Amino acid sequence: MEHGRGMLVVVVLCVSSWQVAAAANGTGGGGGGRPRVPAVLVFGDSIVDTGNNNAVLTLTKSNFGPYGKDLNGGVPTGRFSNGRIPPDFLASRLGLKDLVPAYLGTDLADEDLLTGVSFASAGSGYDPLTSTLVAVLPMQEELNMFVEYKEKLAGIAGEAAAARIVSDSLFLLCAGTDDIANNYYLTPIRPIQYNITAYVDYLTQLASDFITQLYRQGARKIAILGMPPIGCLPSQRTIAGAGLAGTDECDAARNHAAQLFNAKLKQEISCLRRTLQLQSIGYVDIYDVLQDMITNPCKYGAPPNWTSLLLLKRARSRRILELSRRNPSLARCCVRACRVRCVDERMLRHRELRGDDSLQPGDGDDVR
Ligand SMILES: *[C@@H]1O[C@H](CO)[C@@H](O)[C@H](O)[C@H]1NC(C)=O
Ligand SMILES: *[C@@H]1O[C@H](CO)[C@@H](O)[C@H](O)[C@H]1NC(C)=O
Numbered sequence: 001m002e003h004g005r006g007m008l009v010v011v012v013l014c015v016s017s018w019q020v021a022a023a024a025n026g027t028g029g030g031g032g033g034r035p036r037v038p039a040v041l042v043f044g045d046s047i048v049d050t051g052n053n054n055a056v057l058t059l060t061k062s063n064f065g066p067y068g069k070d071l072n073g074g075v076p077t078g079r080f081s082n083g084r085i086p087p088d089f090l091a092s093r094l095g096l097k098d099l100v101p102a103y104l105g106t107d108l109a110d111e112d113l114l115t116g117v118s119f120a121s122a123g124s125g126y127d128p129l130t131s132t133l134v135a136v137l138p139m140q141e142e143l144n145m146f147v148e149y150k151e152k153l154a155g156i157a158g159e160a161a162a163a164r165i166v167s168d169s170l171f172l173l174c175a176g177t178d179d180i181a182n183n184y185y186l187t188p189i190r191p192i193q194y195n196i197t198a199y200v201d202y203l204t205q206l207a208s209d210f211i212t213q214l215y216r217q218g219a220r221k222i223a224i225l226g227m228p229p230i231g232c233l234p235s236q237r238t239i240a241g242a243g244l245a246g247t248d249e250c251d252a253a254r255n256h257a258a259q260l261f262n263a264k265l266k267q268e269i270s271c272l273r274r275t276l277q278l279q280s281i282g283y284v285d286i287y288d289v290l291q292d293m294i295t296n297p298c299k300y301g302a303p304p305n306w307t308s309l310l311l312l313k314r315a316r317s318r319r320i321l322e323l324s325r326r327n328p329s330l331a332r333c334c335v336r337a338c339r340v341r342c343v344d345e346r347m348l349r350h351r352e353l354r355g356d357d358s359l360q361p362g363d364g365d366d367v368r
């Protein structure tokens with residue numbers, strides 16, 4: 001399961017770090033002209049765990065290859081990714097550092113604590129049962145570690161400075177995916193107690209409680225990530241049904257659950273903004289941006305699919321083929337050619353759906 005997610009992480013960060021950094025700037029949460037953010041403090045699951053699970057007795061780990069293959073010459077750090085993950089991108093964008101260390105990591109220097117750490121634990125979720133199922137840290141334990149962190153910070157910087165750092169820091173919260181993917185749709189316990197609507201309500205309430213606890217502990221700038229299109233994760237497509245595996249289809253039920261949660265979370269955040277009188281709290285959408293990447297891979301530079309180019313050729317879309325002959329670098333995805341391909345692919349699919357068999361003239365030389 002974590003493999004599917006690890007793949008996703010790469011994508012998530014590119015996009016969301018922008019939005020979160022913009023929110024930290026004040027454009028997302030209202031207001032403006034706030035002081036520089038001194039640190040990022042991160043809570044949640046594998047999307048934002050930079051290596052805490054290395055120190056936890058669980059199978060939910062990623063401290064082995066190919067994880068980390070593109071990170072500092074190929075070091076698996078416990079990030080569920082080939083490279084850096086969202087907190088790292090965010091910290092870079094805020095000008096703090098390139099990598100956000102795990103709070104449970106070894107060799108943490110004072111400077112690391114001063115500029116931010118991640119308390120996240122892969123496999124965790126808002127629902128305490130989710131972390132129990134895979135023996136990782138519950139969200140409540142992440143919060144306990146933060147309380148301990150604050151004491152360390154006061155030891156380094158003094159009480160007043162530590163309190164200032166906490167209130168100026170950007171808190172990043174990302175959880176819920178495992179509640180839906182690895183708990184509700186994988187174990188019978190919660191489905192007996194809740195239908196999906198009621199479960200999503202329960203999760204939203206837990207998220208709200210968590211945010212309120214962060215606020216009570218001094219957090220004043222909080223960015224909360226919504227859920228990704230969970231039904232499109234390869235693991236979830238496989239689990240959801242054989243008919244789905246290996247096709248382009250995503251699982252509608254899981255995607256619906258994610259959208260339901262996102263809508264409720266957004267509402268709850270607006271509500272908290274009023275009740276806590278907290279201007280700089282914001283919801284960060286990752287659903288729509290990821291969905292767009294899944295639907296329109298060419299827009300994001302995905303390499304061409306030669307099999308489908310061949311199909312296109314058979315469908316007499318000679319334009320692409322000629323282009324690719326003239327320009328071999330198309331193999332690395334020339335944006336314009338890809339756009340053309342995407343358009344043609346849509347036409348192809350459309351015609352397939354209509355059962356138009358003029359697609360199979362079989363006149364083809366190979367595309368090589
Ligand atoms: C944040 O604000 C600074 C200064 O106003 C600006 O240069 C920067 O582009 C902003 N960053 C984002 C992500 O909006
Ligand atoms: C789901 O459960 C809630 C609370 O138990 C109930 O009010 C609601 O009608 C249920 N929804 C469906 C679609 O069964």
Ligand SMILES: *[C@@H]1O[C@H](CO)[C@@H](O)[C@H](O)[C@H]1NC(C)=O
Nearest residue numbers: 246247305306307308309311
């Ligand atoms: C390439 O396209 C073919 C035909 O449309 C499809 O069956 C195959 O899964 C695609 N490969 C990838 C890697 O998307």
